[in-house]
Amino acid sequence: MSKYILETKDLSYKYPDGTRALNNINLKIEKGKKISFVGVNGSGKSTVFLNFNGVLKPSKGTVIYKGNEVKYNHKSLLELRKNIGIVFQDPENQLFSADVYQEVSFGAMNLKLDDTEVRSRVDEALKNVEMQDYKDKAVHFLSYGQKKRVAIADILVMKPEIIVFDEPTSSLDPKHSKQIIQIFDELNEKGITVVLSTHDVELAYSWSDHVIVMKDGEIAREGTPYEIFSDDELINNCYLEKPLILEIFEELRKSGKINTTATIPRNKGELFKILMDSNLN
Known part of the structure; x- marks a missing residue:
């Protein structure tokens, strides 16, 4: 069995108004990994995501889930969206029920599960996002952050293999x-493949296993966080910024103030350890 859970081949998409949003996207997303998409607004990240689970149908090319080409009939799309869930940027666009329990149970009920299984899944999903104490609360009384968590629980109740966060x-x-x-x-520790788009380069650098950079509807480059954010030409061409942790590390290494063989830090703790081990004055 392939280690890639989700693929696209020559994926292109043009909106009805003629806007070409994607142009020949070829991707392979490995099962169980943490993947970040980065790029400026309009680079195509959200359009890729909507093609992942069939909300949009490619103008050209294919989406492949677990080795099988995605089909666009009703039954196939229901199965696909059960396994690939999208959490949208604004939770207000995803939440529509009166209270939290009704909201999260909606997806499980659509799977035609019995009442016991529905309750079990809702309780588990709310526990995973630490919202179990709010299950009877009206959705419109929740804070923005709490609504984000409920939107995540909406997807968790389906028990997906991939969750995509915009x-x-x-x-x-x-x-x-x-x-x-x-x-x-x-979620990732439980084996779920987590995919997100972000403008936060610090997050993409410290959190991801793999980073995909998009520009003008195409993939500019993909690789490890260090491969991406150490590429100054790529960063400039795609209007990104170098993560501060990496920038400080590179400047210190260039100046000879730290050991050139030091492991490249991914977070503040690792950078601080390098600084202490180097005995900087």
């Missing part, structure tokens, strides 16, 4: 952003 930390303060990322890590 700008998951936008409009969140640092505390709630960290909580959302912790949820992603816990």
Whole structure:
């Protein structure tokens, strides 16, 4: 069995108004990995995501899930969306029920599960996002961050193999952003493939196993976080920024103040350890 759970081959998409959003996208997403898409607004990230689970149908090319080409009949799309869930940037666009329990149970009920299984899945999904104490609360009384968590639970109740997040930390303060990322890590530890788009280069650098850079509807480059963010030409051409941790490390290494064989840091803790081991004055 292939290690790639989701692929696209020559994927292109043109909107009805003639806007060409994607041009020959070829991707292979490995099962169980943490994947970040980066790129400026309009680069095609959200359009790729909507093609992943059949919300949009390619103008050309194919989407392949677990080795099988995606078909666009009703039955096939229901099965696909059960396994590939998308959490949209603004939870207001995803939530529509009166209270939290009704909201999260909707997807499970559509799977024609019995009441016991529905309750079990809803309880598990709410526990995973730490919203179990809010299951009877009206959705419109929730904070923005709480609505984000409920939107995630909406997808978890389907027990997907892939969850796709479009700008998951936008409009969140640092505390709630960290909580959302912790949820992603816990989901990934359970074997779920987590895919997200983000403008936060610090997040993409520190969190991801693999980074995909998009520009003008095409893939500019993909690789490890270090491969991507150490490529100064790529960063300039795609209007990105170098993560601060990596920038500090590279400047210190260039100046000879730290060991040139030091492991490249991915987070503040690793950078601090390098600084302490180097005995900087």
